[in-house]
Amino acid sequence: MAEADVTGARIALDVMGGDHAPQATLAGAKDALHRFPSIRLLLVGDEAKIKPLLAHHGLEGPLASRFDVIHAPTVVDFHDEPKVILKEKKESSIRVCAQLVREGRADGMVSMGHTGAAMMASTLVIGKLDGVERPALAGLMPNGPGKFTILTDVGANIDSRAEHIAGFALMASIYAEQVYGISRPRVGVMSVGEEDTKGTETTLAACALLREMDLNFQGNAEGRDLWNGRFDVIACDGFLGNVVLKSAEGLGRMLKHGISGAIKGSLQSMLGGLLVKSSLKAWFAQLDYREYGGLPLLGIKGVSIIGHGSSDSRAVMNGIGAALKAIDHQLVAKIAARMAPAKTD
């Protein structure tokens, strides 16, 4: 991710969120402060737990002027229902992050914590943009060096109607264009065949809506089109998108392990394996979700990046970078301008 130079973007980080918190989040915060010299961080979580760890993670000295610790006494656990943020855990780190964005004290938030709670806090506390009924998570499916196809929604919704899917497509097209500089992104709707007649009632109706919109709409996409570069954006219901995203992550992981195993499998290939190892490692790194850091929730009145629970410090740093990129490119204002008249709700 290239350095951005917005002055003073303020990003709230849910320090307590994620399987490896607060170590991974604090280490990622330090790396982000080094990598993105203009940002300020709001480190949100239990002060009593965070403060003793700051020095250990290098969050001291000159960096100290670039972050604040914001106290949030509770944490949403992985077995909590998302709705705990509404009552029982109003003071949780996830909700406090969203509150900071709502109050304009932060320009964006990043959480590797409870995905459902992070989405609910983002949607209800930060709030939806006018004209957006359903915010959507945008997943970047890497399919080559520096290349990807955006799949959306990947889990914010599980029962999308046609107008929701059309809205996901529009928001992701703006995201691709504004944040990644893709001119006239090629947009498709996920279906089971290329032909216009293929699909469910819902996908066919979504296509009909998209044909009337000012977008570079290319019609139906298929599962394979996530990996061949034919589309910049593919829209679908969040249930489908979530299964496809998790399947791809699982398959990628299995293949990576399988390939290591195959290379180690014989003495002859071990020698070869040592030689190809660095090439393969570099290649797989291009496809690593950690390089993307987290998924933006599109359609809300602020920037919210939602990351993997298993995020390490590199993913946290890149999640902060993803938030910065969205802030830098004024993503929220750009989506707001298109969605309000479009009235996809």
Next chain:
Amino acid sequence: MAEADVTGARIALDVMGGDHAPQATLAGAKDALHRFPSIRLLLVGDEAKIKPLLAHHGLEGPLASRFDVIHAPTVVDFHDEPKVILKEKKESSIRVCAQLVREGRADGMVSMGHTGAAMMASTLVIGKLDGVERPALAGLMPNGPGKFTILTDVGANIDSRAEHIAGFALMASIYAEQVYGISRPRVGVMSVGEEDTKGTETTLAACALLREMDLNFQGNAEGRDLWNGRFDVIACDGFLGNVVLKSAEGLGRMLKHGISGAIKGSLQSMLGGLLVKSSLKAWFAQLDYREYGGLPLLGIKGVSIIGHGSSDSRAVMNGIGAALKAIDHQLVAKIAARMAPAKTD
């Protein structure tokens, strides 16, 4: 695939179906006759086109007594609607194959042709089993040496209700048990989280039905569970299954090409690449769809294997092997025995 020794299984092959027909189908037929010494083949297609090619493909001499050419004057083209088999192309090779099964002249059929037409011919001409409202395509997702998870439905249906998904799960469990010898297959329903509360109305209702059935039901599965061996069978709507299957094929292809590219990327790694090439090749072969040859359509009154349009001769041979395996293990009778009382329609 291990040799089977049923005596005289008769398999109808749609010689005209597939991108590489009739060359790939005839070459695959010859290989299958050698590999499976007990089978008889009915080679279905345009006699005028097939007969001059027989000798070229080694379909002569001692093999000649083990196959017949059955004339079918027309072919379903890839741009045809599936329903052409009902009127305009009643004499198409796909439909004639199904007719041979219906009439008991063949025990099973294999087609690499038009998927929709092959499913329609199988469902309408061969016919559905009592108690089966919706036949389902079962996809084998390879996730290790000799290991796989069956995903079903992968495209026969695009708007499945809960009772359909429960039926897919039951049929695939029987398939896993009878044909692959998996004792008490672990069955799941594809969803967006492990917790019982996660899912759509449809998937939650499917889970409720499956809990009442005599199956080793394990609850919700997620996309990643296709690749970690935690389930033997994962059931879902055919729209979802089709997208996931095609995404996995596309991602696998991209990774394979990307890895070759990475290995060739430097002189140092080229040397290593030569050494690891055979190990990797063997490993990827385990995951190659051609090793499975095609997908069985479960829930009909006969065996029908539906293969990739891009099938080569190896995939055709293995498709014939898949049909033989299903015939050998009396798959249809086993499913019939469970579905009739279950009344999943």
